[in-house]
Amino acid sequence: MVSLAERKRQLVGEELREIALQLLAAKGYDVTTVDEIAAAAGMSRRTFHRYYASKEDVVIQLLADVGEQVRTVLAARPAAEPPAVALRQAVGMAIDFCAGHHDPVKMLAVVRLILGTPSLHARFLELQAGAQAELTAVLAARLGVDGDDMFPEMAVRMALTAFDAALERWAASNGSADPQELTDRAFAVLEPALRPPA
Amino acid sequence: MVSLAERKRQLVGEELREIALQLLAAKGYDVTTVDEIAAAAGMSRRTFHRYYASKEDVVIQLLADVGEQVRTVLAARPAAEPPAVALRQAVGMAIDFCAGHHDPVKMLAVVRLILGTPSLHARFLELQAGAQAELTAVLAARLGVDGDDMFPEMAVRMALTAFDAALERWAASNGSADPQELTDRAFAVLEPALRPPA
DNA sequence: CCTCCACTGACACAGTGTGTCAACCATGCC
DNA sequence: GGCATGGTTGACACACTGTGTCAGTGGAGG
Numbered sequence: 363m364v365s366l367a368e369r370k371r372q373l374v375g376e377e378l379r380e381i382a383l384q385l386l387a388a389k390g391y392d393v394t395t396v397d398e399i400a401a402a403a404g405m406s407r408r409t410f411h412r413y414y415a416s417k418e419d420v421v422i423q424l425l426a427d428v429g430e431q432v433r434t435v436l437a438a439r440p441a442a443e444p445p446a447v448a449l450r451q452a453v454g455m456a457i458d459f460c461a462g463h464h465d466p467v468k469m470l471a472v473v474r475l476i477l478g479t480p481s482l483h484a485r486f487l488e489l490q491a492g493a494q495a496e497l498t499a500v501l502a503a504r505l506g507v508d509g510d511d512m513f514p515e516m517a518v519r520m521a522l523t524a525f526d527a528a529l530e531r532w533a534a535s536n537g538s539a540d541p542q543e544l545t546d547r548a549f550a551v552l553e554p555a556l557r558p559p560a
Numbered sequence: 561m562v563s564l565a566e567r568k569r570q571l572v573g574e575e576l577r578e579i580a581l582q583l584l585a586a587k588g589y590d591v592t593t594v595d596e597i598a599a600a601a602g603m604s605r606r607t608f609h610r611y612y613a614s615k616e617d618v619v620i621q622l623l624a625d626v627g628e629q630v631r632t633v634l635a636a637r638p639a640a641e642p643p644a645v646a647l648r649q650a651v652g653m654a655i656d657f658c659a660g661h662h663d664p665v666k667m668l669a670v671v672r673l674i675l676g677t678p679s680l681h682a683r684f685l686e687l688q689a690g691a692q693a694e695l696t697a698v699l700a701a702r703l704g705v706d707g708d709d710m711f712p713e714m715a716v717r718m719a720l721t722a723f724d725a726a727l728e729r730w731a732a733s734n735g736s737a738d739p740q741e742l743t744d745r746a747f748a749v750l751e752p753a754l755r756p757p758a
Numbered sequence: 759c760c761t762c763c764a765c766t767g768a769c770a771c772a773g774t775g776t777g778t779c780a781a782c783c784a785t786g787c788c
Numbered sequence: 789g790g791c792a793t794g795g796t797t798g799a800c801a802c803a804c805t806g807t808g809t810c811a812g813t814g815g816a817g818g
Contacts, residue, residue, distance in 0.1 A: 367763095367764065367765090367815095367816095371764095371765090395803085395804065395805090396804080396805070396806090397804085405766080405767085406766075406767050406768075407767095407805090407806090408766080408767065408768080408769095408806095408807090409765080409766060409767075411805090411806065411807080412765080412766085415806080416805080416806075417805080480686060483686055483689065484682035484683055484685060484686035485682055487682060487685035487686060487689065488678060488681055488682035488685060491681065491685065512725065512745050512746055512749055513749055515725055516721065516722070516725060516746060516749040516750065517749075519721040519724070519725065520718060520721065520750075520753075523714065523717040523718065523721060524714070526717070527710060527713055527714060527717065547710050548710055548714060551710055551711055551714040551715075551753060552714065552718075552753050553753070554752035554753045554755075555718075555749060555750050555751070555752045555753035555754075556753075557752075565784095565785095565794090565795065565796090569795090569796090593772085593773065593774090594773080594774070594775090595773085603797080603798090604797075604798050604799075605774090605775090606775095606776090606797080606798065606799080606800095607796080607797060607798075609774090609775065609776080610796080610797085613775080614774080614775075615774080759818105760817105760818085761816100761817090761818080762815105762816090762817090762818095763814100763815090763816090763817105764813105764814095764815090764816105765812105765813085765814085765815105766811105766812085766813080766814100767810105767811095767812085767813105768809105768810090768811090768812100769808105769809085769810085769811105770807100770808085770809085770810105771806105771807080771808080771809105772805105772806090772807085772808105773804105773805085773806090773807105774803105774804085774805080774806105775802105775803090775804090775805105776801100776802080776803085776804105777800105777801085777802080777803105778799105778800085778801085778802100779798105779799090779800085779801105780797105780798095780799090780800105781796105781797085781798085781799100782795105782796080782797075782798100783794105783795090783796080783797100784793100784794095784795090784796100785792105785793085785794090785795100786791100786792090786793085786794105787790105787791085787792080787793100788789105788790085788791080788792095
């Protein structure tokens with residue numbers, strides 16, 4: 363039975379994250395203590411850490427699930443589709459989550475918080491490195507090449523690089539730029555290198 | 561007069577880093593405390609932090625200067641040189657420092673420590689992100705394009721991605737692979753996208 | 759009603775990073 | 789030689805993070 367306790371736990375976790383994000387964005391990441399976040403949410407510091415392992419996690423974990431979804435999208439694309447198109451679709455899903463219709467104002471604050479806080483940016487990049495390894499395996503399987511071939515790895519790295527560039531430029535524009543168009547422009551640069559190795 | 565005190569300070573810092581790296585690599589990063597490192601170096605924890613701001617810094621700062629050198633190399637390349645060649649030379653310098661003749665056994669241990677420790681890997685990527693911004697400015701100036709053009713940014717990101725891929729594969733081979741040849745193979749994948757935009 | 763279980767708060771603890779202060783030591787000046 | 793001085797160090801103290809442990813509490817189900 364996952365129903366009641368499980369759902370309540372997830373609900374509390376989401377509300378806690380909401381309060382934390384609001385407080386961190388308003389006051390600044392470094393100067394905000396976990397005790398303050400916990401107090402704002404009406405709980406003890408110990409209980410906070412039962413929901414999120416660290417102060418970084420409460421911000422980053424929002425994006426942690428996206429990696430898994432991106433992998434699913436890539437795996438679901440038709441096998442005959444060129445890598446450039448399949449990767450563009452996968453990245454498009456991620457950029458839509460971060461900068462799309464979901465909740466632009468809130469997500470812009472979160473993205474700016476991550477990109478503007480060194481320790482959070484570091485965790486963000488590390489998270490991406492983990493996703494990169496998984497995506498590489500998926501793409502290599504799609505193309506039917508062995509692990510010695512560098513193309514799948516480089517293709518995935520390039521795609522994630524396009525994601526980063528688009529996300530940064532979107533944040534730099536205060537959310538006024540079109541994230542999908544930025545992604546298209548980044549992929550246009552990469553496109554000549556994204557053709558499968560004959 | 562920077563001579564005596566300054567040089568002694570730097571000398572102590574280098575020996576301290578050497579001891580720290582040896583201890584961290586032998587025992588493991590997470591389970592080694594700063595007190596242990598300080599004790600092994602015959603000093604107090606407070607004094608350790610006068611040389612390195614954090615336990616991460618004593619490892620990462622070894623690579624921090626490389627970013628500056630890479631920027632210098634890129635800026636020194638002839639202006640008429642194609643971006644692919646200039647970037648290849650800049651990255652070649654970095655990969656040579658990390659995996660070249662300098663001290664293969666020691667550097668392999670350091671690289672494996674960084675790549676195998678999440679918090680260090682995160683700092684490493686963050687450090688690289690900082691270098692990326694500077695290199696982008698240099699390349700954009702070389703090409704005489706404005707900041708709206710994505711090519712310089714994407715080209716630098718691709719080059720750093722080639723660096724990462726080569727470094728990881730070199731570490732995975734336990735240092736037996738040729739780092740420059742790995743870099744060449746990575747750049748071969750990127751090459752079609754590294755031509756300047758007409 | 760009673761049992762069991764998940765959740766919580768209240769400690770305690772190890773570890774990190776920083777501020778502060780007194781002691782020390784080498785250099786340079788009188 | 790004596791002495792001021794600036795840099796270095798160790799010894800605290802402090803705020804903060806993250807974790808282990810334990811007792812209390814409240815609800816779900818027998």
